[in-house]
Amino acid sequence: MSARTAQAPTAAASAPRTDRASRGLLARLNTPAVRTRLGTVAGVAILVVLFWRLGTGAFLDGLRRIDAATLLAALAIGLLTTVFSAWRWALVARGLGVRLPLGAAVADYYRALFLNAALPGGVLGDVHRAVRHGRSTGDLGRGVRAVVLERTAGQLALFAAGAVVLVTLPSPVRDEVRQAVPLVGLAALGACAVVLALRMNRAPSRRRGRAWHGMWAGARAGLCSRRTAPGVLLSSVVVLAGYVAMFVLAGQVAGADASVAELVPLAVLALLAMGLPLNVGGWGPREGVTAWAFGAAGLGAGRGLTVAVVYGVLGLVASLPGAVVLVARWYAGVRAAASRPAADRASVAPAAPSRPVPGGVAPGPPVGLRPRTRPQTPDGLGGPGGPGGEVSSEKYVPKESARLARSSLPFSAEPREGRPMTPESV
Structure with missing residues (x-):
C-alpha cells in the first residue's frame, strides 16, 4: 500500500510537467519564423x-522557350496588374482614412x-509593405x-471567379466541384449559424465587442462603401484577368496543345495553389x-510542369521593377544619411581661437564678477604697485545684481549709504 501511495503523487506531479512541456513545444512551433521555415522545407520537398x-528536362525546356518578346509581354501584363493592384x-487605404498617393502605392507594390x-x-513583401506604410502614416494599425x-x-x-469557372468550364475537378458546392454552401451557413448562436448566448464583453465592431467597420469602410466598392471590384477583376492571361501566355510558350477555355x-x-504558404x-x-x-x-504532367516553370519565370520578370525601386530607395537613404552629418557640421559656427598661454589655460574671471580699477591717489602713484596715472592692479568685485541679491539677505554685512557699520545695522 505504501508503494502505491508513493507512486500516485509522482504520477500526478509528472502530468502537469508533461502538459507544460507540450504547450511550450507547440508555442515554439507556432512562431512565424518556424512556420516560414516549415513552408520553405515543404516547397523544396515538392520540387x-x-x-x-x-x-x-521539363524545367530546362521551359527556360529555353522564353524569348525577348515573351519577356516584354510579361512586363506589360505585370505593369497592368500592379497598377490596378x-x-x-x-x-482601401482612403476608405480607412489613410492617405496613399497612387504613385507611391505603385512603387511600394512593385517592391512587395x-x-x-x-x-x-x-x-514577406506584403508584410514589409504594411509595416512601412503604417509607420510612414503614423498609424501602424490602419496601415x-x-x-x-x-x-x-x-x-x-x-x-x-474560380468557383464559377470550375463549375462551368471543363476541368479535371469539375465533377468534384459541382458535388462540393452544395456541401460548402451548407457548411458556410452552418458556421454562420454557430457563430451567431455563440454571440447571442455569450456574456457581453466590451473589449470583444469593440474588436468585432472595429473589424466590421474597417471592412465596410474599406471594401463595401459607395466610394470604394466599385473601384475595388473593377480592380480585382482586372488583376485576376491579368494573372490568367499570364498563365495562358505561359501555356502557349510552353507548347501546350490546349485552347484558352481549357487553360483557364x-x-x-494554379492560382489557388499559389495561395498556400508552402512555397519558396x-x-x-x-x-x-x-x-x-x-x-x-x-x-x-511534364507539359504542366513546363507551363508552371514558364509562368514562374514570367512572374519573376514582371516583378523586376520592384528591384529597381528597392535599390533606388536604398541609394537615396544612403545619400541622405551621408549628407546629414555634413549639414550638422555646417550649422555649427566655429569657436573663436584663444591665445596660447604659457603653462596652460589662463583662468578667467569668476562668473558674476567684473573688473574694477582702484581710484588714482593724489600722489599720482595710483596706489602701491603702479605708476602715476595708470591702473596698477585689478580686482574682480561682484556686479550690481550680485550685490543687490546679497544685500537682500536678512543678515547683511554691507555698509549702507556710506555709514559705518554698527551692531544695530547688522
Whole structure:
C-alpha cells in the first residue's frame, strides 16, 4: 500500500510537467519564423519530388522557350496588374482614412512583389509593405489593416471567379466541384449559424465587442462603401484577368496543345495553389498542382510542369521593377544619411581661437564678477604697485545684481549709504 501511495503523487506531479512541456513545444512551433521555415522545407520537398519523378528536362525546356518578346509581354501584363493592384490598395487605404498617393502605392507594390518572389514564404513583401506604410502614416494599425483588406479582396475575387469557372468550364475537378458546392454552401451557413448562436448566448464583453465592431467597420469602410466598392471590384477583376492571361501566355510558350477555355480552369487551380504558404518564393505547390492538373486533363504532367516553370519565370520578370525601386530607395537613404552629418557640421559656427598661454589655460574671471580699477591717489602713484596715472592692479568685485541679491539677505554685512557699520545695522 505504501508503494502505491508513493507512486500516485509522482504520477500526478509528472502530468502537469508533461502538459507544460507540450504547450511550450507547440508555442515554439507556432512562431512565424518556424512556420516560414516549415513552408520553405515543404516547397523544396515538392520540387524535389517533381524533379525526381519527371526529371529536369521539363524545367530546362521551359527556360529555353522564353524569348525577348515573351519577356516584354510579361512586363506589360505585370505593369497592368500592379497598377490596378496599387489602385485597389489606395482605395482601401482612403476608405480607412489613410492617405496613399497612387504613385507611391505603385512603387511600394512593385517592391512587395519582388520581395514576395525573391524571399521564402511568398508574403514577406506584403508584410514589409504594411509595416512601412503604417509607420510612414503614423498609424501602424490602419496601415496593416489596409494591406490585409486589399489582399482579402483579391482572394475573395479569386474564390468567387474560380468557383464559377470550375463549375462551368471543363476541368479535371469539375465533377468534384459541382458535388462540393452544395456541401460548402451548407457548411458556410452552418458556421454562420454557430457563430451567431455563440454571440447571442455569450456574456457581453466590451473589449470583444469593440474588436468585432472595429473589424466590421474597417471592412465596410474599406471594401463595401459607395466610394470604394466599385473601384475595388473593377480592380480585382482586372488583376485576376491579368494573372490568367499570364498563365495562358505561359501555356502557349510552353507548347501546350490546349485552347484558352481549357487553360483557364487550369490557371485558376494554379492560382489557388499559389495561395498556400508552402512555397519558396511562390515555387512548390503551383508546380505540383499544375503538373497533376495537366496530367488529369490528358495534356501530360511534364507539359504542366513546363507551363508552371514558364509562368514562374514570367512572374519573376514582371516583378523586376520592384528591384529597381528597392535599390533606388536604398541609394537615396544612403545619400541622405551621408549628407546629414555634413549639414550638422555646417550649422555649427566655429569657436573663436584663444591665445596660447604659457603653462596652460589662463583662468578667467569668476562668473558674476567684473573688473574694477582702484581710484588714482593724489600722489599720482595710483596706489602701491603702479605708476602715476595708470591702473596698477585689478580686482574682480561682484556686479550690481550680485550685490543687490546679497544685500537682500536678512543678515547683511554691507555698509549702507556710506555709514559705518554698527551692531544695530547688522
